[in-house]
Amino acid sequence: MEGFLLGFFITFGFLNSVLDAQQQYAGNQVLDCNNTDEGGPSPAFLYSCTGKSPSCRAFLIFRSQFPYNSVATISNLTSSDPLELARINDVSISELFPPQKEVIVPVNCSCAGWYYQANTTYVTSTVHETYFIIANQTFQGLSTCDILMRENVYGKLDLGYRGLKLQVPLRCACPSRNQVASGAKFILTYLVTWNDRIPEVSKRFSVSARSVVDANGFSEEDPVLYPFTTILIPIPAEPSSSQSRGKPRNRKSKKGLYIGAGTGVAAALLCFVLFLGFMRRKGNGVRVVSWKVEEEKKKLQLSRDLLLGITKVDRALKLHEFKDLEAATGNFAPQNRLSNSVYWGVLCGEVLAIKKMNTDASGELQILNRINHSNLISLYGACQNNGVFYLIYEFMENGSLKDWLHKECCQELQSCSRRIQIALDVANGLLYLHNFTQPAYIHKDINSSNILLNRDLRAKIANFSLAKSAEQGENQQSSARCALNRKGYVAPEYSEAGLVTPMMDVYAFGVVLLELITGKDAVSEQDGEESLLSDAVLSIAHGGNAVFGNLIDPRLQVKHPLGYTIDRSELAVSVIKLSIACLAQEPESRLNMAEVFRTLTRIQLEDAENFTVS
Incomplete structure (x- = not known):
């Protein structure tokens, strides 16, 4: 009994310490591309999911370098919102940054398996790139070669081609319980450069050196920091442009540029007016000039x-x-x-x-x-x-998810893993809309026709014609019209009362999950009557003996080259159960998109482990 109690308290203490643990500084480990995390999460890959929340808004520091020296190019490289990036750095959206200017990059940080990550993509542009170069030069240490090799199908020596599209997880983290209790609202991933020291960096971001030391697992107040590595800085508010280093913008020279440009425009207008005056004296020429001017106006007459x-x-x-x-x-x-x-x-x-x-x-x-x-x-x-x-x-080469699911012959259709990745892509897009835009948006028209697939069968949400800010209301008339057009996907509270919340997107996503696993349409006809896929699944679920085997798309039960069938039913049932959690009658009973995304990530991870074993 004493041994049992001792084991219980040791286990409880270990779990509690993991939940409240700070991250560990990776040091020069990140420069080694042969690290392993077989024994547990390693800081040489990314930061561990030890925060209070599974997803959050976070910030990265990126130093401008050609060709990534503008709002457009940096936001594209990091898959961040260009408007938010411009706002938080107090620049215009067309701004060019001077070399080595610290740029604050806002990102969506989420747990994926053991690690926090902000997801982006990168297309190789030369035949000389390697995982090490991409992680430590292109992304300046915001990713690692170990995680790049983990996330991509190409081997170490397979990057000798232009145009390879890589998945790039970036280093980010969410505040731990202790940090939240101490007033931290965000975590900033800071890129260490030459001669950086904890006291100076913490002072610049208006936080205590002790909080930075604790956040990175240091045992001393002024530890050695290595260039091209990252440290985490818990901050109580959004970082500001005044806290970032680098050559300031030359506002004076821009002012001169604007004055010069204004003078040139004024001179051009003066010449144009004089020209019109001259043409008026030409009689018929007036009509010619006027007609041309009107035509030009028509071309530019947008709302x-x-x-x-x-x-x-x-x-x-x-x-x-x-x-x-x-x-x-x-x-x-x-x-x-x-x-x-x-x-x-x-x-x-x-x-x-x-x-x-x-x-x-x-x-x-x-x-x-x-x-x-x-x-x-x-x-x-x-x-x-x-x-x-x-x-x-x-252009999305593989068209809509709806059409793809009904292809006659497509090897990728037989991949349960492929369908889960599509679901994860859609969930990630909705998570961004619901939680990381300002204001938050509700798509309102999630269905398999509005989910498009590119050449790599990665999914993107399209058709935002009905989308609304979460702060806006919606009238009954428009909700009824939308409900009529999108039967099978519309949440009960929307069709009955016109209630617009992010939960209506969750409901529609639940139907999309069912389409992915069953291969069936959201609405079908049986004996001349319409049948809803969601109703069929929910009736089975509420029947007391939920057996979903007959619902699974037969194409997912594929034959191994050796002749036996690879059973994917357990995985498919996990997705069906997740969809049921999205289809709850009451909005407050459904999972939110952060919970959906986290569950799908766990399903994907389990699938990868089981498939590797098999």
Whole structure:
């Protein structure tokens, strides 16, 4: 009995210490690409999930270097929101940073297995890149070669090609219980450089040296720090641009530039006015000039809201003329049609998707203007012609999830792991919308037709025409119309009372999970009557003897080359049970997206372990 009690208290003490543990400084371990974490989480990979929350908003320090020396390029490299990055660094969205300027990067930090990570992607641009170079030079130590090798299918010697797309987890963390109790609201991942010392760094970020020492597991007040490594700084509020080092912007020279540009514009206008005065004396010439001016006005006569939205978007967004879209799509030829209102076309040498909008696109544009995430569709351009709006998006080679699930022959369809990754991508996009945008957004139209797949079968959420800020209300009339159009996905509280909360997206996501595992449509016809997939699953779940085997897509039970069947039913049932937790009748009884994402990550990890063993 005494031995049992002793073991219990030792185990309890160990678990309690893990929950409240601080992170450990990796030191020069991160420069070794042969570390292992077989015995447990290692700081040579990423920071451990020991915080109070499984996901949070966090911040990274990145030092500007060519070609990553602007808001656009740094936000693209780190998959962060460019508007938020510009705001927190107190710069315009078109800003170019001087070399080695410390840039504060806001990220979404979430647990994935043992480790916290902020996810981004990177495409190799030369044949000389290695995991070590990407981790320690491109990302400056914000990732590690060990975690890059873990997350990607390419071996150490397989990166000798341009255009390889890599998954890159970045080093971040969430505050522990002790840190929260001490007033910390965020964790900043700081890049150590030459001659950095804890006392100076902590003073610059207005925190105590002791809190930084404790956060990184140091045993002394002024430990040795190695360049190209990271330390964590618990901070009580968002970091500010005044706390980052580097050459300040030359506001004086910019002012001179603006004055010069203004003078040039004024001179051009003066010449134009004099020219018009001269043409008035030419009689008929007046009509010619006026007609040309009116034509130019028509070309640029977009709605005020649309123009305001476009001015805030990354500079890569372009205004196109309608004739360019006609040329790109073969005059909107039937063979270029992807769906009722979407065409593919080649613009500026790149295949893009062109969506014809039947309504004013300014609302969707304003939302897409505020968000930037690898699992949300990217907007590249816009056009307006005779009151009709066209939005130009990245092209998703594998179309919608709905169409993909009904392909006649597709080897990837037989991969349960592939379908879980698609679910995880969608969950990650919704987690970002619900928790890491300001204000938070509700998509309102999650369904398998609005989930698109790229060439690598990674999922992105599309169609934000119904999306709303979580702060906005919704009237009964519009909710009823949406419910009619999206039957099978609409949460009960929305169709019955028009209640709009993030939980309606969770409900719709639960239906998408069922489609992924069953391969069936959300709505089908049986004996002339409509049948909802969610109703069928919930009736089984509430029947007291929940047997879901008959629901699983038979294509997931694949044959091994040796002849035996690889049973994936246990994994599929785990996903079905997760979907049921998303489909609870009452919104408050459903999981939130952070819980959904965490559960899916655990399912994926278990799948990887079991598949490796088998």
